[in-house]
Amino acid sequence: MVGRTTRTYIRRAQRPHGTSATIATAQRAAGAVEGAVRTVAKPLAKYGFPYRRPAAPRGVVVPREPDTLGGAYDTEWARRPVARAVRGFILEAPMRVAVKTIASPTVSGLDRLSDLLRTDDGERPAPVIFAPNHHSHIDTGVMIRSIPAAWRRELIVGAAADYFFDARWKAALSALALNAIPIDREATSRSTFDRLRDLIADGHSLIIYPEGGRSPDGWGQDFKGGAAYLSMRTGAPIIPVHIDGTGEIFGKGASKLSPGRTSVVFGTPLTVDDAENTRRFNERIEAAVTRLGDETLTDWWTATRNAAQGRSPSLSGPDHNGWRRQWTLGEKRRLSTAGIRRRRSRRWPDLG
């Protein structure tokens, strides 16, 4: 017994220990890997072109390959059966769990969509364009999980071409998991519009964030006219949606998730009036989302009265800049869904 204890002690004493020893071990391992790679790559280097990329002859201008990223990324493959099946699994299993765990959304206003969802003979409902406000990357997941299943299966998400489609892996992942298609934020090109129009004609519904990007400071941004224009040209109704609470969970610039509660309110579908241009229709969409925002903070009747009297609190916040803007945002957050979460998490009773 004594001898065994002594041997154990000796073995421990002989071990290399401390940070420097660990680094040395890692360096040795890295060296071994590097050597192995060099050994494998050496024959290719020996053989050269066509096993390796050719060098361009001096004085010759090599024409650039057509850009296949950004707005030009072709997402057609993501709507083929295999990709659809994979996406179906992603949406119904991991995304479902993730959205529930991270955002725990409360969905309301779906009854406003019942007329659109009700079709004869079990046909698919007509395509629509969902136009939510945008505070966070998780908005898309929350939206996808909140949208009724009849639309979810054929849902396409308009994603910023310069952000989600700037690298091949990001583009592939966005297209596969979200059925995203690239949209140029600065100026919608003819080809993008044609692609969206064709997709709507094929029965796909869209999520487009009319603000064009996530909120930089917690307040909303002015709506761009893309969704309104697309609705006018295709006849697909716009469904205004207000998402609340996602900015607090993973707002722009956040480095980590803070799971919390969110709410998603669907509004009454909007179609363009006869004597309405894109700008007016876009204003109406923005007003509808603003009213839904007020409905989230107060109640439907208060929001309705505020809207009728032009007193709905603006989504884009007060005009002043700096700390006063953030200060007002704090007031709003106290009333919002995120505020409910904070109040509920109080550990001690409020003794006044």
Next chain:
Amino acid sequence: MPRPGFVLDVDRSTPPTLFWRGEGFSLERLPADRSRIIYPPEPLAGLDNLDGHIRDALLNPLDMDPLPELLKPDMKLTICFDDASLSLPKMQRPDNRQRIIEAVLDMAAEAGVDDVHIIAALGLHRRMHEYELRHVLGDRIVDAFLPKGYLYQHDAEDPDNLAVIGHTDEGEILEINKRAAESDLVVYANVNQVAMDGGWKSLTTGLASYRCLSVHHNPASLQNTRSLMDRHHSALHKSIWRMGKLLRDSGPKVFQVETTINTEAFPAPFEFLAKREWEWTAKDRSLFLASSKSLNKLPNRTKRKIFHNIEAPYRTTSVHAGFTETVHEKTLENVYKQHIVEVEGQTDILTMGIPFISPYNPESIMNPILVMCMGLGYLFNMYRGKPLVREGGVVIMTHPTYEEFHPVHHPSYIDFFDEVLADTTDPAEMSTKWEKKYAEDEWYRHLYRTSYAYHGVHPFYAWYWGAHGQQHAGKVIIVGGYAAAVRKLGFTPASTMNDALEIASDTVGRSPTISHLHVPGVLVADVK
């Protein structure tokens, strides 16, 4: 194009026909060559863009100014709506009442109306549970008005909140909810399922007090009501219309919004219930067998849960708004368009299957008194002109008639069954001898006002509802009913349809003619 209703003469090739048996159903073969089955018309097509139609009706009302012109910032606006007794089964969300009230509130908001109350016009019915309010009005209205106390339910026993409008020419008192009486405008949101509903009945019964309702909810009125589905030949409706005239002359301005719905009452997998039996596909037959066999094995509680969870995919066939009487005439046109089936002459026997639901047991139990009310009160009254069965004929119903009562919803029904029916089944006698005791019982009053109980007098009204049928029929037989309960109702129990026909032969002879009212859907027989 939906097919109209029709009368099928039963011959040897006619397949057995469907009978409701409470929370179940059976197929019964009726005697050939002397039976007929009255099938309801198929559901009419619904309106597309219902919200647009509602808004249009509010902007272009009948015999009244457009609603926005009636709304002023400093006015008192009261919005009333039908309670959970409509529709049956409950309609899929959003309910028409929600659509109407949201449209009215949109206009009220634009007009700057601040003082708005929303009242469930439930008369002496039980108060609605919050989940029922949410189903009928939607979450938005409930969340906005309920916590602040601006959405509440009419209390017919609150003396501080009742106001007498006056007396009719015949001395009938009209006493309604005080808030409504003192309002500048009352908007009534209605869902009309049968011709009995709507019109002045909505407000003068839904917001009335007990003493006001007892003027026409009594055996004398209901025995002279020929029928409940024909307001021009109904003593009940004549009394109500006199009150309506008084309300028009001396009460608040009433803006009535009425909607009619078709008979598309059952979603999958119960769609086969509304089909004609010879058109049942293999799938329908399989569903019938599977559901009827499995329902037979389930406890009543589970069966009720299944059936009361059904949400009907009704479509709305018309929307009219404006002056109550004009609106209701339009409503009746549309209701009759959906329900009327022309029938030639009366028969010796009327058969009917009693379903799991009546207007007085939404989310509740169909107790024996309600079986009587549904059979002799509602289904018997589904006629215009003459009853389907001749005077002195036999009414045969199918229902298990178990002695089960909902202790929260129907407390006075339990005592009525044990005490009153043990003494008499005669409506006039029970009215004079027992009604006052139940109507003024403090405990029932307390339960009605604070819990979810029907008013103490309600079982009497349910019984009176069948008074005309009871007086008209020579014998009433319940097939498959719990014998003790059936006898207590004053009816005759029978085990099978053949037994019932055999028992009926004592009254109507060996070869009686038979009419069967095919339920579901809903029909009104126009008997010539």
